[in-house]
Amino acid sequence: MSRLDxxxxxxxxxxxxxxxxxxxxxxEGIGDDCAVVRVGERVLLLSCDLSVEDxxxxxxxxxxxxxxxxxxxxxxxxxxxxxxxxxxLLIALACxxxxxxxxxxxxxxxIQDVAQxxxxxxxxxxxxxxxxxxxxxxxxxxxxxxxxxxLRSGAKSGDLLAVTGPLGLSSAxxxxxxxxxxxxxxxxxxxxxxxxxxxxxxxLCERPGVHAMMDISDGLLQDAAHIAKRSQVxxxxxxxxxxxxxxxxxxxxxxxxxxxxxxxxxxxxxxxxLAIGPEEVLETYTAFAATFGRDLRTVGVCTDAFTGxxxxxxxxxxxxxxxxxx
Amino acid sequence: MSRLDxxxxxxxxxxxxxxxxxxxxxxEGIGDDCAVVRVGERVLLLSCDLSVEDxxxxxxxxxxxxxxxxxxxxxxxxxxxxxxxxxxLLIALACxxxxxxxxxxxxxxxIQDVAQxxxxxxxxxxxxxxxxxxxxxxxxxxxxxxxxxxLRSGAKSGDLLAVTGPLGLSSAxxxxxxxxxxxxxxxxxxxxxxxxxxxxxxxLCERPGVHAMMDISDGLLQDAAHIAKRSQVxxxxxxxxxxxxxxxxxxxxxxxxxxxxxxxxxxxxxxxxLAIGPEEVLETYTAFAATFGRDLRTVGVCTDAFTGxxxxxxxxxxxxxxxxxx
Numbered sequence: 259m260s261r262l263d264x265x266x267x268x269x270x271x272x273x274x275x276x277x278x279x280x281x282x283x284x285x286e287g288i289g290d291d292c293a294v295v296r297v298g299e300r301v302l303l304l305s306c307d308l309s310v311e312d313x314x315x316x317x318x319x320x321x322x323x324x325x326x327x328x329x330x331x332x333x334x335x336x337x338x339x340x341x342x343x344x345x346x347l348l349i350a351l352a353c354x355x356x357x358x359x360x361x362x363x364x365x366x367x368x369i370q371d372v373a374q375x376x377x378x379x380x381x382x383x384x385x386x387x388x389x390x391x392x393x394x395x396x397x398x399x400x401x402x403x404x405x406x407x408x409l410r411s412g413a414k415s416g417d418l419l420a421v422t423g424p425l426g427l428s429s430a431x432x433x434x435x436x437x438x439x440x441x442x443x444x445x446x447x448x449x450x451x452x453x454x455x456x457x458x459x460x461x462l463c464e465r466p467g468v469h470a471m472m473d474i475s476d477g478l479l480q481d482a483a484h485i486a487k488r489s490q491v492x493x494x495x496x497x498x499x500x501x502x503x504x505x506x507x508x509x510x511x512x513x514x515x516x517x518x519x520x521x522x523x524x525x526x527x528x529x530x531x532l533a534i535g536p537e538e539v540l541e542t543y544t545a546f547a548a549t550f551g552r553d554l555r556t557v558g559v560c561t562d563a564f565t566g567x568x569x570x571x572x573x574x575x576x577x578x579x580x581x582x583x584x
Numbered sequence: 585m586s587r588l589d590x591x592x593x594x595x596x597x598x599x600x601x602x603x604x605x606x607x608x609x610x611x612e613g614i615g616d617d618c619a620v621v622r623v624g625e626r627v628l629l630l631s632c633d634l635s636v637e638d639x640x641x642x643x644x645x646x647x648x649x650x651x652x653x654x655x656x657x658x659x660x661x662x663x664x665x666x667x668x669x670x671x672x673l674l675i676a677l678a679c680x681x682x683x684x685x686x687x688x689x690x691x692x693x694x695i696q697d698v699a700q701x702x703x704x705x706x707x708x709x710x711x712x713x714x715x716x717x718x719x720x721x722x723x724x725x726x727x728x729x730x731x732x733x734x735l736r737s738g739a740k741s742g743d744l745l746a747v748t749g750p751l752g753l754s755s756a757x758x759x760x761x762x763x764x765x766x767x768x769x770x771x772x773x774x775x776x777x778x779x780x781x782x783x784x785x786x787x788l789c790e791r792p793g794v795h796a797m798m799d800i801s802d803g804l805l806q807d808a809a810h811i812a813k814r815s816q817v818x819x820x821x822x823x824x825x826x827x828x829x830x831x832x833x834x835x836x837x838x839x840x841x842x843x844x845x846x847x848x849x850x851x852x853x854x855x856x857x858l859a860i861g862p863e864e865v866l867e868t869y870t871a872f873a874a875t876f877g878r879d880l881r882t883v884g885v886c887t888d889a890f891t892g893x894x895x896x897x898x899x900x901x902x903x904x905x906x907x908x909x910x
Contacts (some may be wrong), residue, residue, distance in 0.1 A: 259684055259685070259686055260684070260685045260686075261681075261682050261683065261684055261685065262679065262680075262681055262682065262683045262684075262685060262688065263681040263682060264685075265685055267711055267712075270685070270688065270711060271711070273685070273689065274689075274692050277689070277692065277693075277696065278692075278696065278706050279696075279700075279705075280705070281705035283671065283672075283705065284672075284705045284707055287705070287706075287707050287708065288706075288707065288708050288709070292708070293672070293674070293707035293708035295671070295672055295705070295707055295725075297623070297626055297628065297671065297725075297727060298626055300623055300624055300626050302623065302628075302725070304672060304674055304707060304708060304723075304725065305674070305708060305710075306674045306676045306708070306709060306710050306721070306723055307676075307710050308676045308678055308710045308711075308712045308721075310678055310712055310713065310714055312715065313712060313713050313714070313715075314712070345609065345621070345623065346609075346610075346619070346621055346630060348619070348630055348631070348632045348723060350632045350633075350634045350676070350721040350723075352634055352636055352719060353588065354588075355587075355588055355589040355908050356587050356588065356589060357587065357588045358585055358586070358587055358588075359585070359586045359587065359588060359590075359591055359596070359599070360585055360586075362588065362596065363599065363600075363603070366600050366603065366604075367603075370603065370604065370605075374605075379605075379606075379607035379609065379610045379613070379621070380604050380613075380614075381610055381613050381614065381619035381621055381630060382613065382614050382618070382619035382630060382631060382632070383614070383632060384631075384632050384633050384634045384721070385593055385596060385597070385634075385908075386593075386634045386636055386639060386640070387636065387639050387908060388636055388639070388717075388719065389638065389639075389716065389717060390715065390716075391714075391715060393678060393714065393719060395632070395634075395676040395710070395721035395723075397630075397632055397674060397676075397721075397723040399621075399623075399628070399630065399725070401623060582681050582711075582713060
């Protein structure tokens with residue numbers, strides 16, 4: 259009889275997906291950033307995201323507002339990953355009986371700050387007792403902006419893989435916060451206050467040359483492996499294409515760490531990872547920079563020469579984080 | 585600085601609702617069984633329901649399938665409470681690393697059994713680690729069947745309050761299971777395998793004489809108090825109108841307990857509680873019995889002679905259950 263720590267999160271999801279029947283109104287079920295469903299002639303995007311104390315955050319360094327912000331932002335980021343527009347949030351909150359009401363109001367304040375920034379309405383939820391920790395589940399309901407949405411499964415051999423911003427800051431921030439290091443503000447902010455790339459996702463979704471998209475929550479290698487698997491292509495991530503921000507580099511230099519490790523395997527940056535046809539790259543990168551004042555940066559390539567994920571042509575030793583594995 | 589056990593669940597909800605801005609697309613926000621929202625010209629019903637191990641269930645007496653069934657059924661019951669049709673479920677699951685995969689598959693099997701029974705599609709979710717317990721959040725997306733939905737707030741002075749089925753079985757079942765008593769099968773089933781009253785809710789929603797509705801999850805007195813508050817009427821529940829099933833009566837007689845206490849304060853029966861205009865009662869009760877082979881039963885009356893909840897005209901000492909109060 260196998261245990262969860264032996265099979266891991268992604269095998270569990272595969273098993274659940276296999277025994278879950280499809281339905282005429284389900285366009286995309288389990289396995290992408292959002293479910294895509296039909297209600298009459300409307301298409302909806304549905305997703306939820308769990309945040310658990312001492313797994314996803316610690317009260318020692320995350321304020322109540324930080325906890326609420328991040329829980330909401332990580333759910334909303336799943337809508338960004340499809341190129342959609344978030345509309346409504348439901349908040350399920352479990353916490354110990356003796357929790358201070360101020361603390362809970364702070365969590366809702368953080369959630370409300372994300373909601374206001376992206377014009378989302380908080381419409382309901384549930385609350386109950388949990389024994390020793392605070393846990394939050396944020397459900398988001400959104401919709402496609404035009405009649406298109408981007409899946410993990412659309413990448414083609416020859417596509418380049420690109421990201422919408424710098425990687426590794428959030429995981430370096432987490433390390434510094436966990437160790438009580440002096441935490442550079444850019445790293446702490448990246449970890450505690452991630453910003454879902456809603457506008458960027460919608461813009462990319464309007465370009466037919468962008469074939470697949472997802473948000474980077476588990477780390478570049480892990481998430482690129484999801485695109486490879488769902489698109490049935492090989493993905494080769496290139497070390498030489500990774501770039502570090504000056505803040506990440508300073509922190510890593512001071513600590514004797516490798517920037518590259520954070521860029522490749524660090525999760526929770528919530529930047530978007532996309533596959534784009536090579537003939538579209540120049541125009542798209544130029545227009546993206548002109549629109550958003552930040553660069554799309556190539557990090558790898560899709561190929562039919564092999565399947566699955568490689569790093570400079572070789573099988574990587576570690577891909578990223580799995581909550582359930584030891 | 586107040587703590588959650590001092591203010592309780594319902595005051596927390598009031599506080600959150602007060603600081604949550606409305607929006608043009610939100611028809612009903614926080615405070616009813618479901619949120620009612622608009623997406624283009626479609627109306628959606630949204631709700632979520634948390635189930636936590638050793639708060640809502642124990643593995644000692646609930647099988648994995650029972651746990652999944654009840655978590656899904658209690659969420660789906662919120663759609664029944666509005667008279668709606670459930671369409672989609674999202675499942676957020678938090679559990680310890682060492683959980684047996686068979687056990688988790690059993691939970692999903694129980695959820696899937698509810699989904700199939702009510703033709704709902706399970707479309708996604710999230711999974712993560714929790715320290716010592718299993719917790720589930722089930723989000724349900726539904727829609728009104730015609731262009732009507734029933735709120736807690738529509739009851740009028742003079743309306744009768746009625747229920748769609750017997751009360752108290754689930755809480756008596758819980759008591760027996762907790763105490764390791766010999767558990768009558770009807771009571772165990774009522775607690776472990778509640779049946780959302782979807783068809784009944786839709787049928788009642790089509791009758792203009794039914795003015796308000798909700799599901800009974802916290803107990804008759806507690807839930808009748810919600811209708812009183814949201815409808816700004818007085819509600820008087822009558823002891824003499826409560827009826828016990830023979831199974832509940834036998835159990836209570838054998839244990840020296842009062843049937844009435846279970847009927848009035850016992851939660852989780854997931855029957856529907858409705859307010860109906862007195863001139864509609866005869867025809868509606870008759871047609872309901874002919875359609876469903878079970879009776880609508882009057883349990884109280886709405887009045888403008890006072891506000892809030894009374895039991896035979898007096899303030900009740902105990903209304904029901906609050907997760908956060910000591």
